[in-house]
Amino acid sequence: MHIYFIVHELFEGPGAFQTWAESKGHSTGYSRVYAGDKLPSSVEDIDLLIVLGGPQNPSTTIEEYSHFNAAAEIALIDKCIKAGKAVLGVCLGAQLIGEALGAKYEHSPEKEIGSFPITLTEEGAQNHKFLHFGDTSIVGHWHNDMPGLTEDCKVIAYSEGCPRQIVEYQNLVYGFQCHLEFNRELVELLIENSKAELSKCSGHRFVHQPEQLRNNDYMVMNNNLFIFLDKLLIDYAKTKSE
Structure with a gap:
């Protein structure tokens, strides 16, 4: 399988996604837009598009961040969805998926930075891709906003601070407001x-400070991500064979 990453900032890199792709022998491609890379002109060779996070939001203009073109990324996401590709957005990426499907992003009720539990909804608990999560699981967070909801999407998980942590837009299309890809190296870059x-934000109830961020355990959330990704690509392979 070919995994393609849209990377908005050096400090919002693939993290555990990269570990998973390498361990499974998947090929990878990148548009590191912060370094001037262009978005792919064709999606034919992409099996899974992963759009990562960043300090931007879907309303951010090119004047504010010259390397970030929200409209172009939304068009790419739309192209991948219509081509039947698997698409996963993280944080900003999740918000861009919602926008591509006609759902405007919104501000989250709470700012969250650190590792806090998410809880599966009833629909999430019935989704085979998330059975291994358990009723609640600890995941990474670093956000102010949240993805919009379409009429037929399903909210898979929520947290105390944000009602939209994981959203299933379609069988192969998911938005993760949370960060299961966090590892110590990536968190160190974010802290810096x-x-x-x-x-x-010192003293905020859903914001961890550097010492606690460094001491959080990221292995369990990474393993949950790996299992989800394996299941996602199994479902994707089934659609290709039909």
């Missing part, structure tokens, strides 16, 4: 690039 933000 977010010192002012973390200091400003």
Whole structure:
């Protein structure tokens, strides 16, 4: 399988997604837009598109971030969905998927930074891709916003601070507001690039400070992500063979 990443910032990289892809022998491609890479002109060779997070939101303009073109990324996501590809968006990526399907992103009730539990909804508990999560599981967070909801999507999981942590838009299309890809290396980069933000939010009930962020356990959430990704590609392979 060929996994293609849209990377908005060096400090919002693939993390555990990369570990999974390498361990499974999947080929990978990248548009590191922060480094000037262009988006792919064709989606024919893509099996799974993963759109990562960033400090932007779908309303961010090119004047604000010259390397981020929300309209172009939304068009790419739409193209992949219509071509029957598997698509997964994380944080900003999840919000862009919602936008591609006509659902406007919204501000989250709470800012969340750190590792906090998410709880499966009734629909989430019945979804075979998430059975291994258990009723609740600890995942990574680093956000202010959340993805919009379409009429036929399903909210798979929520947290105390945000009602839309995982959204199933279609069988092969998912938005993760949470960050299961976090590992120690990625979190260290985020800390380095977010010192002012973390200091400003000191004392916030859903914001961990650097020492706690460094001590959080990311292995369980990474393993949950790996199992989900395996199940997602199994479902994708089934659609290709039909």
